[in-house]
Amino acid sequence: MSDDNRYDGRMPYRKCGKWGLKLPAITLGCWHNFGGSAPTANQRAMIQTAFDAGITHFDLANNYGPPPGSAEENVGQLLRELPRDEIIVSSKAGYLMWPGPYGEYGSRKYLLASLDQSLKRLGMDYVDIFYSHRFDSETPLEETMGALETAVKQGKALYTGISSYTSDQSIAAIQTCAAKGFQPLIIHQPNYSLLNRWIEKRLLNVTGLHGMGVIAFCPLYQGLLTDKYLNGIPAGSRATVTGSLLREGDLRPEVIEVVRKLAELARQRGQTLAQMALSWVLRDSRVTTALIGASSPQQILENVECVKKLSFTREELQQIDAWTSSIELPASPWATE
Numbered sequence: 001m002s003d004d005n006r007y008d009g010r011m012p013y014r015k016c017g018k019w020g021l022k023l024p025a026i027t028l029g030c031w032h033n034f035g036g037s038a039p040t041a042n043q044r045a046m047i048q049t050a051f052d053a054g055i056t057h058f059d060l061a062n063n064y065g066p067p068p069g070s071a072e073e074n075v076g077q078l079l080r081e082l083p084r085d086e087i088i089v090s091s092k093a094g095y096l097m098w099p100g101p102y103g104e105y106g107s108r109k110y111l112l113a114s115l116d117q118s119l120k121r122l123g124m125d126y127v128d129i130f131y132s133h134r135f136d137s138e139t140p141l142e143e144t145m146g147a148l149e150t151a152v153k154q155g156k157a158l159y160t161g162i163s164s165y166t167s168d169q170s171i172a173a174i175q176t177c178a179a180k181g182f183q184p185l186i187i188h189q190p191n192y193s194l195l196n197r198w199i200e201k202r203l204l205n206v207t208g209l210h211g212m213g214v215i216a217f218c219p220l221y222q223g224l225l226t227d228k229y230l231n232g233i234p235a236g237s238r239a240t241v242t243g244s245l246l247r248e249g250d251l252r253p254e255v256i257e258v259v260r261k262l263a264e265l266a267r268q269r270g271q272t273l274a275q276m277a278l279s280w281v282l283r284d285s286r287v288t289t290a291l292i293g294a295s296s297p298q299q300i301l302e303n304v305e306c307v308k309k310l311s312f313t314r315e316e317l318q319q320i321d322a323w324t325s326s327i328e329l330p331a332s333p334w335a336t337e
Contacts (some may be wrong), residue, residue: 002048002051002052002082002083002100003051003052005292006051006052006053006054009145010053010054010304010307011024011025011026011055011273012024012025012306012307012310013025013055013256014213014285014287014288014289015213016159016186016212016213016268017186017187017207017210017211017213017214017288018214018289019159019186019206019211019213020297021088021128021159021213022058023057023088023213023215023288024054024056024057024289025279025282025289025307025310026053026055026278026289026290026292026303026304026306027055027059027215027288027289027290027291027292028047028050028055028057028058028059028291028292028294028300028305029059029139029217029291029292029293029294030058030059030060030064030071030075031059031061031064031071032065032076032295033061033065033201033294033295034065034070034071034075034242034279034300035048035063035064035066035067035070035071035074036069036070036074038074039074039075039078041075041078041320042295042296042297043074043075043078044078044081045297046294046296046297047078047079047081047082047302048077048082048297049297049300049301050294051082052299053304054149055300055304056086056088057087057088057090057217057289058075058087058088058089058090058091059078059090059189059291060075060090060091060092060118060122060188061091061092061093061094061095061131061133061144061210062091062092062093062095062097062114062117062118062133063095063096063097065231065238068097068151069097069117069121071093072118072121073121074120075122076121076122076123077123078235079122079124080123084124087128088126088128088129088239089122089124089128089129089131090128090161091115091122091127091129091130091131091133091175092130092131092132092133092163093110093111093118093130093131093132093133094106094116094131094132094133094136094163095133096136097104097114097117098236099143099294105136105138105139105143106132106134106136106147107136107139107144107147107288108141108143108146108147108150110143110223111132111144111148111151112150112151113132113162115127115151115156115157115218116156117142119156121250122267125155125156126155126156126157126158127156127220128155128157128158128159129157129158129159129160129161129186129187130148130151130156130157130159130160130161130164130234131160131162131163131187131189132144132145132148132160132161132162133160133164133172134162134164134165134334134335135165135169135335137168138157139172139294139333141172141176141217142176142180143183144173144288145173145176145177145180145185146180146182148160148182148183148185149177149180149182149183152183152331159183159186159187160183160185160186160188161185161186161187161188161212162185162188162189162190162239163188163190164189164190164191164232164334164335164337165188165190165218165335166203166205166336166337167201167202167203167337168190169335170203170206170207171206173185174206174210174212177236181320182271184211185212186211186212186239187212187214188203188212188213188214188215188244189203189214189215189216189217189291190214190216190217190334190335191204191216191217191218191334191335192214192217192218192219192281192287192335193219193220193221193225193251193277193334194221194262194277194280194281194320195221195224195225195324195327195329196218196221196315196329196332196336198323198335198337199214200334201337202337203337204284204287205294207286208286213220213289213291214286214287214288214293215287215288215289215291216281216287216289216290216291217291218276218291219277219278219281219292220274220278220293221250221277222246222250223246224251224255224259225259225273225274225277226248226252226272226273226274226277227263227272227273227274228258228300229251229256229259229260229323230256230263245281247330249329249330250263250330252327254326255325255327255329258323258324258326258327259273261281262277262320262323262325264317265319267315269309270301270309271305271306271309274302274303274306275302275303275305275306276306276309277289277308278292278306279306279307279309279310279312280312280320282306282307283310283311283312290306293315309321
């Protein structure tokens, strides 16, 4: 049974740019911890806890797992226990899903085949948002955006978006949709955090000008902006896993020292470091929602507390800017400028 008080005002909802769709300030991402051969009790508890806390948006992609595709299967089963008209389900296509020349990137062949596969795994007739997961330099934007348009016309997606496109690529995609009369893109999903601020240079202005919402992924920088690494690298953490997106340069002593300073500032604000990092991402009204991952229901509840303190003093922001600008991290594997 779901909590009857889930819409009691604890979770703020923000318009997705200029569009009518509202998203919760916190979205549950299913990139990690939702794979496997079948849904687990912990996965079910996380989905239900999120919904009871007012999180109505669940973010997926075709390749989420592991293995790829299993997150959609598991989350799809669990979401059937929730009222479909009260939730937003998103999926994406762009990364490798099957062998051969048609299994990745942005062709019409790949995107529409992938969406059909995603819907089958999810057990749903449609997703609320369907994204082009990454820019494809070898495919005309007219084709990629046209595939998103077809998904809407077929009733398999309500809205469309893009992820990890640079500012210039985003402008070109927006202009292509306008010129061809396609469904407007309503949302952009970029990597954005205290330690990866590339979207502040141009992209936030682009999305704001064109009325697009923004959903920030990796707002906790793969766990670096939590208490996890303040005293070294714990066994079993993402940093110890082969292929981890946390790289050696991310954990240099000077980086950890900045993270410790941020943690102390968070403590002074009455927050955990993770809560402050999420509050900071959401301080800008152009950011619609922050995308969190989780490994337990308690982690979700702790992160949701960030919405209680979304404002910062000028002194706090200046201190954060000074600390974060003093370090240089390795280039992001996603789009940056």
